[in-house]
Amino acid sequence: MSTSPANSVFGKVHLGYVVIETQKFGDWKRFGRDAIGMHLDELSPDTARFRLDDNACRVLLRRGPAEDVVALGWHLDGAATFDEISRRVADGGVPAAEGGEEEAKLRGVERFLRFPGPNGLAQEIYTSARTAPLALDIPGSGFVTGAGGMGHVAMTTTKPHLVRGYYDHVFDARLSDYIDETISGMKFKIRFLRVNERHHSVAIASVNALPINPIRTRVQHVNVQAATLDDMVSSYRRVKDLGFTMALSIGQHTNDKELSYYAQTPSGFEWEVGWNPIVVDENTWKPSTHRGISSWGHTPEGQTVVDKLNQFAAAARSLLRREDTVVALAAPGIADD
Numbered sequence: 001m002s003t004s005p006a007n008s009v010f011g012k013v014h015l016g017y018v019v020i021e022t023q024k025f026g027d028w029k030r031f032g033r034d035a036i037g038m039h040l041d042e043l044s045p046d047t048a049r050f051r052l053d054d055n056a057c058r059v060l061l062r063r064g065p066a067e068d069v070v071a072l073g074w075h076l077d078g079a080a081t082f083d084e085i086s087r088r089v090a091d092g093g094v095p096a097a098e099g100g101e102e103e104a105k106l107r108g109v110e111r112f113l114r115f116p117g118p119n120g121l122a123q124e125i126y127t128s129a130r131t132a133p134l135a136l137d138i139p140g141s142g143f144v145t146g147a148g149g150m151g152h153v154a155m156t157t158t159k160p161h162l163v164r165g166y167y168d169h170v171f172d173a174r175l176s177d178y179i180d181e182t183i184s185g186m187k188f189k190i191r192f193l194r195v196n197e198r199h200h201s202v203a204i205a206s207v208n209a210l211p212i213n214p215i216r217t218r219v220q221h222v223n224v225q226a227a228t229l230d231d232m233v234s235s236y237r238r239v240k241d242l243g244f245t246m247a248l249s250i251g252q253h254t255n256d257k258e259l260s261y262y263a264q265t266p267s268g269f270e271w272e273v274g275w276n277p278i279v280v281d282e283n284t285w286k287p288s289t290h291r292g293i294s295s296w297g298h299t300p301e302g303q304t305v306v307d308k309l310n311q312f313a314a315a316a317r318s319l320l321r322r323e324d325t326v327v328a329l330a331a332p333g334i335a336d337d
């Protein structure tokens with residue numbers, strides 16, 4: 001831990017929303033509402049939101065060219081936590097900006113502060129979220145949010161120790177465990193970080209000993225947690241029936257035991273719908289290393305040779321891309337155990 005327990009923010013940080021920039025509004029509405037089963041609110045030709053619970057915004061779609069997640073919103077418990085994190089960012093000399101009134105309204109929050117994060121992913125912090133006046137209009141029974149936040153995000157990086165350093169320094173993230181896995185002949189190491197009772201809110205993957213990032217987007221996937229097994233399986237069927245690309249079939253993860261599948265979003269990154277992950281008990285938890293991401297299932301569906309070639313082309317291009325890890329808030333980084 002980079003701070004003393006007295007000012008630790010662990011447990012007071014919850015993934016609150018993600019902001020997605022896309023031109024593919026029609027596809028995203030079908031994907032998010034009709035396939036995944038989230039509640040859709042259309043706000044304007046250039047903005048739409050998905051809800052998972054009473055909160056007015058869990059996913060904000062805004063029109064733009066990125067086809068990616070561009071910001072993570074973190075719901076903080078109370079002004080003291082907000083002030084503590086703001087102070088850490090300011091002490092690092094990293095510029096933070098107050099969100100505009102219209103931007104706050106779109107995110108369903110009172111006010112928020114934005115500052116840079118690793119991989120070009122803006123971090124937004126707030127303490128007060130607006131609830132929506134209407135009940136959810138969704139096909140399933142709901143999603144699990146609460147103390148564990150709306151789910152998790154996974155990213156790939158060429159500088160995993162700095163990314164881990166960043167989330168440790170800014171949010172007091174704790175290592176839950178590691179997974180070592182080979183995908184398409186490349187050896188990945190994944191670090192799972194928690195900021196509350198959810199096993200991980202951020203997963204950081206890197207390719208061992210190679211300075212390449214095989215994923216074009218800032219996030220590799222976003223995860224949401226379905227309330228029941230039936231909800232998860234029903235959404236899996238809708239994804240397939242509606243013709244969206246399934247990335248990985250239903251399977252179970254080795255570390256948090258979550259049952260899930262991965263669908264490809266209209267923007268290209270993946271969307272994981274999971275069910276029943278374990279909840280971490282801080283009194284007994286000890287980090288470990290698992291071999292392979294899945295104990296069963298999670299087999300690639302519909303991946304073609306062209307997809308694999310594109311993956312390697314993206315990896316080659318990533319060599320040319322400068323990866324900003326916001327070193328002022330990450331140094332000196334945290335090496336793997």
Ligand SMILES: [Fe+2]
Nearest residue numbers: 154221223272
């Ligand atoms: Fe995941």
